[in-house]
Amino acid sequence: MKSAPWWKEATIYQIYPRSFFDSNGDGEGDLPGVTSQLDYVKSLGVDAIWLSPFYTSPNKDGGYDVANPRDVDPRFGNLEDAKELIAQAHKRNLRVIADIVPNHFSDQHEWFQAALKAGRGSKERERFHFYDANEDGTPPNNWISLFGGPSWTQVADGQFYLHLFDSSQPDLNWENPEVNADFEKTLRFWIDLGVDGFRIDVAHGLIKEDVLTNHSDPQGLSNALRLDVAMDSEVRNALLLTVPYFDRQGVHEIYRKWRKLFDSYVGREIMAVAEAWVHPPVNATRYVRADELHQVFNFDLLTAEFDSKVLFDVVERSISLNATVNALPTWALSNHDSPRVASRIGEEQARALALFVFGLPGSAYVFAGQELGLPDGQLQDSDRQDPTFLRTNGQIKGRDGARVPLPWSGNTTPFGFSTGKPWLPISQCWRDLTVESELADPKSSLHLYRNALELRKEFLVGAGGIAWLESSQHGAKNDSLLSYSRGSITVVMNLSDSAKECDASGKLIIVSGGTVDARDGKKVIPARSTAWFLA
Structure with missing residues (x-):
């Protein structure tokens, strides 16, 4: 029997290189720094790493303003460092996904x-x-x-x-065959160097239509397309239906060509995941049709409330829609463009939601630091570097809070990240959130993630679909429990502020927080926590 592709239900760890680990004391993370911490990454139980851009760039937008997509920026090292990182990752059976940016170049290109x-x-x-x-x-x-x-x-x-983004990022014209040819050259360059897949930035944005036509509400539309701007969901969705430059039909022709390129590497299983913020949600499934890309990001959990009906709807819709094209969903609670989940919904809730999501079919994406329960970093406005903050004169704080470097060890900032001054300051209040500190605490978020991902591999990868338990069938607004079974595992999440009884049977194998008690033959799930039971 042929085994499933490696990416089908992988856990993929996103590394923002500038904030991961600094090997040379200049205050910025780099590729040798990533290589030096691959044993830590492997110990988490993940299957792959996704590297945010490390290409030659003036760094006006965190490396997403690419001046040369086929070389490494000196701040991160050089091509030999990239080759060594890939080799060392493969030595540990970790796949490597590179981030590519086809919507625009840097104005320095x-x-x-x-x-x-x-x-x-x-x-x-x-x-x-x-x-x-x-x-x-x-x-x-x-x-x-x-x-x-x-x-x-x-x-x-x-x-x-x-330029749909910063003025230093001119949009490319994908109607031009030279653009197509150049990006195919870039894809082959990195595949030949050893990468196993790509995350495609702004995958839905390559084709523009009606360029000389005004939009009826340009500011509203701009806000609707941002994850870090609060907006009523119905208003956001109505605006997304009017986007004149995203999710045009022509992007799919591009990805059909790319899929043929990927498949030409016989035996390599090269994959690609699309960053495609589209509406209505069914449009996302078009990116993962059999002859296009392999995965598309599901952004719903990056903004979802900690609410049973909301989460039921997100999960049910994602699974059902992807099934129509014989694909599995992706799940992400945080990334480099959105507030960290611990800040957005709370630390206990973030742990509960992670454990709930790790039981679901599909691939799970974990943003570096999420496993530590890191909140957004505390920054003064004078620290901020995001072009969003600068272009809005501070009205929108931007994404720097999610990009603060990781704390590794010691009792004082910068907690082993660098021997120099970090490019963004690390708050002293993260003292108990370092890797070193959490390794010593069996109840830490780090241990929860490690244990959960080990159990996920043992019991759930390849286990098929889910069956909602009776209390979750309708995802009623006032329900405090959300539960499903999958394979031999029953997953129960208590979203309320008090302990709740449930009918789950089996042996408790993990809980996100607190202690699961028994009462009159029922399990009692602690407040704001998720538990797994093995039949």
């Missing part, structure tokens, strides 16, 4: 510099979205950058170029 020099109507400018100003001198349309401010910047000869 040689192509964009050539476009500035070449002028109107040149083939160099056709690689990007250059347009003349309107007759009154204004930009070609009223679109607003997702980072705040206009999405157009004027160059010396009067033309404007499109």
Whole structure:
């Protein structure tokens, strides 16, 4: 019997290299730093690492402004360091996923510099979205950058170029065959170097339509597309239906070509996961049709309340929709673009939700530091570097809080991350959240993650679908318990602030917090906790 592809139900650990571990004392994490901590990563029980960008970049947007996608930025090391990292990861049976950024380049990329020099109507400018100003001198349309401010910047000869993000990130024109060819070259470069897959940044954004047409509510739409802006879900969804530059049909033709490229590496099982923020949710399934990509991120849990009905709906919808294209969901509670889950819903709730999610079918993505229960870092405005903060004049705080470097050891900041000054400050209040401290505490979040991922591999990977238990069938708003069975495991989450009885049978094998008691033949689940029972 043929085994399932490695990525089908993998646990993938996202590393933001700049914040993981600093090997040379310059205050910034680097690739040798990642390599030096691979034993720690392996000990978590994960199957793969996903590396946020480490390519040549002026770092205006945390490396997502790529100036050369086929080289390593000196702040992170060099290509030999990348090869060594990949080799050492493979030696530990860890797969490596690289982050690629096909929507835009840095304005320092040689192509964009050539476009500035070449002028109107040149083939160099056709690689990007250059347009003349309107007759009154204004930009070609009223679109607003997702980072705040206009999405157009004027160059010396009067033309404007499109940038859906920072002005240092000009959008590429994917109608241009040179762009397609260059990215296929980039994909092959990293596959040949040994990577096992790709996370595709802004996967839904490559094709633009109606570029010269104004949007009826550009600011509202810009806010709706941001994970860190609070907005009523119905309002957000209504705005997402009107996006003129995301989730266009043409992106799927690109990914069909990429899938053929991936599949041409016989025996390698190269995979790709799409960052595709789309609406309605059914549109996400189009990215994982049999001839396209392998996974698409499910962002619902990054914003979901700790509420039984909300979580029931998210899980049920994700499983059901993916099943229509014979795919499995992905689950993520945090990433580098969103508030950390412990800050968003609370520490106990975050532990409970993680254990609940680890039982589900599909792949689980864990953002480095999540296993420690890290909250968002405490930052002064003077510390912040996110272009979102800068472009909105501080109205939106941005994503720096989730990107504060990891605490490793010792009793004083920067807790072993660096011998120098960290690029973002690490609060002294993280003293009890270091890897060293949590390794010594059997009740720590770190031990919970390790134990849960070990049990997940032993009992749940390949165990098939879930069956909601009776109390969860309708996900009623006032229900305090959410529970399902899968294989030999029953998972019960108590979302209330008091202990609750349940009918779960079997032996308790893990609980996210507190103690599970027995009362009149029933199990008593502690407040804000999840328990697994083995039949």
